[in-house]
Amino acid sequence: xNETSNTIWTWEEVNPNHSGTSGDLxxxxxxxxxxxxxxxxxxxxxPEATVMAREVIQNAWDAALEFRADEEHPxxxxxxxxxxxxxxxxxxxxxxxxxxxxxxxxxxxxxxAVRAHGIERHSIGLRESDCLDCxxxxxxxxxxxxxxxxTGGMYGPWEGGKSKLYKALVTLGFTDKSGDxxxxxxxxxxGLIRGSAIRTVIAYTCFATRxxxxxxxRRLLGMTYWGQHELDGVSFTGFARFGQHQDEGVVPFENExxxxxxxxxxxxxxxxxxxxxxxxxxxxxxxxxxxxxxxxAVERYWWxxxxxxxxxxxxxxxxxxxxxxxxxxxxxxxxxxxxxxxFIDGYEVATTPRDQQAQGAKDRKRSDINKIGDxxxxxxxxxxxxxxxxSYAEQTESDTEVEHRSxxxxxxxxxxxxxxxxxGRTPPYVRGVFxxxxxxxxxxxxxxxxxxxxxxxxxxxxxxxAEAKTAEALLKRIKNNVSSYRRDLKPRPRPHETVVLPHFDxxxxxxxxxQGAAKRPIPEIRPxxxxxxxxxxxxxxxxxxxxxxxxxxxxxxxEGDHAEVKVSIRYCYVEEDRRGDAVDLIVEPPPNFExxxxxxxxxxxxxxxxxxxxxxxxTNEYPTDWSGQLIVxxxxxxxxxx
Numbered sequence: 001x002n003e004t005s006n007t008i009w010t011w012e013e014v015n016p017n018h019s020g021t022s023g024d025l026x027x028x029x030x031x032x033x034x035x036x037x038x039x040x041x042x043x044x045x046x047p048e049a050t051v052m053a054r055e056v057i058q059n060a061w062d063a064a065l066e067f068r069a070d071e072e073h074p075x076x077x078x079x080x081x082x083x084x085x086x087x088x089x090x091x092x093x094x095x096x097x098x099x100x101x102x103x104x105x106x107x108x109x110x111x112x113a114v115r116a117h118g119i120e121r122h123s124i125g126l127r128e129s130d131c132l133d134c135x136x137x138x139x140x141x142x143x144x145x146x147x148x149x150x151t152g153g154m155y156g157p158w159e160g161g162k163s164k165l166y167k168a169l170v171t172l173g174f175t176d177k178s179g180d181x182x183x184x185x186x187x188x189x190x191g192l193i194r195g196s197a198i199r200t201v202i203a204y205t206c207f208a209t210r211x212x213x214x215x216x217x218r219r220l221l222g223m224t225y226w227g228q229h230e231l232d233g234v235s236f237t238g239f240a241r242f243g244q245h246q247d248e249g250v251v252p253f254e255n256e257x258x259x260x261x262x263x264x265x266x267x268x269x270x271x272x273x274x275x276x277x278x279x280x281x282x283x284x285x286x287x288x289x290x291x292x293x294x295x296x297a298v299e300r301y302w303w304x305x306x307x308x309x310x311x312x313x314x315x316x317x318x319x320x321x322x323x324x325x326x327x328x329x330x331x332x333x334x335x336x337x338x339x340x341x342x343f344i345d346g347y348e349v350a351t352t353p354r355d356q357q358a359q360g361a362k363d364r365k366r367s368d369i370n371k372i373g374d375x376x377x378x379x380x381x382x383x384x385x386x387x388x389x390x391s392y393a394e395q396t397e398s399d400t401e402v403e404h405r406s407x408x409x410x411x412x413x414x415x416x417x418x419x420x421x422x423x424g425r426t427p428p429y430v431r432g433v434f435x436x437x438x439x440x441x442x443x444x445x446x447x448x449x450x451x452x453x454x455x456x457x458x459x460x461x462x463x464x465x466a467e468a469k470t471a472e473a474l475l476k477r478i479k480n481n482v483s484s485y486r487r488d489l490k491p492r493p494r495p496h497e498t499v500v501l502p503h504f505d506x507x508x509x510x511x512x513x514x515q516g517a518a519k520r521p522i523p524e525i526r527p528x529x530x531x532x533x534x535x536x537x538x539x540x541x542x543x544x545x546x547x548x549x550x551x552x553x554x555x556x557x558x559e560g561d562h563a564e565v566k567v568s569i570r571y572c573y574v575e576e577d578r579r580g581d582a583v584d585l586i587v588e589p590p591p592n593f594e595x596x597x598x599x600x601x602x603x604x605x606x607x608x609x610x611x612x613x614x615x616x617x618x619t620n621e622y623p624t625d626w627s628g629q630l631i632v633x634x635x636x637x638x639x640x641x642x
Contacts, residue, residue: 007108008242009111009112009222009240009242010245011240012237013235013236014228021172021237035419037403038402038404038407038420038422039339039404039405041402041403042402043296044296046289048289049289049293049294049296049297050297050301051191052195053298053300053301054191054297054416054453055191055192056088056146056191057088057416059168060148060151060279063151063152063153063154063279066152067152067278068084084150084275084312085149086150086313086314087148087149088149089145089147089316089317089318090144090294090316090318091145091317091327092317092320093145094141094142100140102264103265103266104135104141107222109131109132109198109285112200113132113135115231116132116198118231119226123229124226124227124228125199125225125227126197126199127197130286132198142320143283143284144283144287144289145282145283146282147281148279148281149276149279150275150276150278150279151278151279152278153278153280154168154207154219154280155205155207156212157212157216158219158251158252162212165205165252168189169201169223170223190450192284195287195288195289196284196285196287196288197285197288198224198285198286199225199226200223201224201282201284202221202222202265202282202283203220203222203281204219204220204270204280204282205219205220205270205279205280205281206218206270206271207278208278209272217255218254218259219253219258220252220253220258221241221253222241222243223239223240223242224239224240224242226238226239226240244257262281267281267283291317291330298315298332299332299337300340301416303332303334303343303344303417304409304411307334307335313415315332316331317332342386342390343409343432343433345364345384346364346384346408346409346431346433347409347435349364349365349366349382349384349432349433350380350381350432350435351380351382354366362385362488363385363386363387366382366383367485369474369477369478369481372440372473372474372477373466373470373473375443375470376439377437377439378436378477379435379474380437381432381433381478383430383432383485384432385428385485387489390404392427392428393427403425404425404427404429405423405424405425405429406424406425406482406486407420407432408420408434408482411435412435412441412444412445418453418454418455419453421434421475421478423479423483424482428489434478444471447468447471457469457472476584480622480623525557526555527557527558527636527639528552528555528635529552529554529555530632530634531550531551532548532549534546534548535548543621543622543623545618545619545620545621545622546571546630547617547618547619548616548617548630549614549615550567550614550615551614551615552567552615552634553613561640562606562609562640563637563638564605564637564638565634565635566602566604566634566635567589567593567602567613567632568601568603568631568633568634569585569587569630569631570582570585570631571583571585571619571629572628572629572631573622573627573628574628574629583619583620583628584619585620586619587603587615587617588616589605589615590613590614593613603615
């Protein structure tokens, strides 16, 4: 397959005169937790399936949206791209016998096996064991084929940074995506690479010929992504290419040669004059995800696009089949999931005009978020409740899999769920969807981390402070609207004549019986003193916030010179004479105090006999008709007298 070399894979050597990075790009998602709040903690998909569903589909969907909007492609009929459905399929295969040997030969897996044998696997990002250990045994060779339709393909000449194929497979952090896009090419590949146990990906792409890339409409390139390593005294970056050797290096196979290699690998040839074929086929050797697990992840994060008929968005997953029959085809069915069904209802509330909704329904509410900065209509919030079911669910000791929460699915233009945002931990629980307006899409995208699973409220890296502030203000508005709705759902107070005050009644009975007043409690001797200075401040938007300081020092009862202490500051709503949800509180501790990861909410530090620890705090804004309680706790962890 390679006319100028006896080897299929060409490994990139470390060159100190060039910029470089390690090929172990999958580590960008290593050890990152997948959020699964509340009911989503049960039956959650694996991290590998989650990353693949989010990142791989997002990149393909971004390309499809661009393809639909692009009017530069000849011929003119391509301008009718919105009528072509977007489709991405994940087909799992299990090769045995001659087919397995054929893949081993043409994919150069023997070369990879020999190389892996001479390197410490853990250091290059591989598992302790994989298919490279037993290529010629009886075990089948598993592989996954990801097929896109109507995405436009990874076009662009193989020069400079113009090729989308180059950006998708070779570079890190390059992007030329529009503001409507879900992510960037640089980080999306990590989700793809992580889907292969041996970190090997083949991409075969088809596109319309362009003025800057005349005569080329198909390319095929393979990449292996291992960590930096040394072999036979030579240092390698860990990147390896499977392509055509030329004077300038290894480049993709093109046109008929790309078609030939694709069909040799068992892939269907693509035809640039058929709009559905303009897209990309990818092969992942030894997939790390299972079909049913992948379907679960697709349903959980892509149900808004799947359930919107106007988007014409389709995802399919096929299980491995037998020697002479294809595997079973699995279609994501989010409406059949009773939890997702409630969020789909919230989406309908948010996207259905008010005049078409049932009036006076207490179990659903639509709220248009008011102006934030330059955005007059940031988006719409649709909330739903189950007045006879999960909204008033009680947490039991045996209920270890589910911690009930109020949740809002956040989404913007691509219609992938960014995050199931937690907005309350006490009943009544509500669920809902926030649909961002197109005008604020780019601002919110700029706040998302590489996993696109949150709208960050603190600027990081090159993120602008103004964008983070906008996201912060938006999330506060969402929380305030949810709090108002939950308050409306709370049971009305009972009439005065039915209210029973057992402690008051007991005290009155004792007085009437002549037993006298209760004994005065013995005051508790505390080694720490807490002095507070705080107050409420009104804002221009009609909301209020609490600001203040807490001074922590030794009381007259402490014996010693210094002690390690821990301090917690909280502010909670008071709901029907009970402590309710905590209000978001920003705490600025003294320089020698810090919060521990394994004890959230507590700040640890040391104070001395002559020192006062000063904590500043400020709540997020909240409605004026809510009452709150400030709770400050301080405890000695260890003192010089202990």
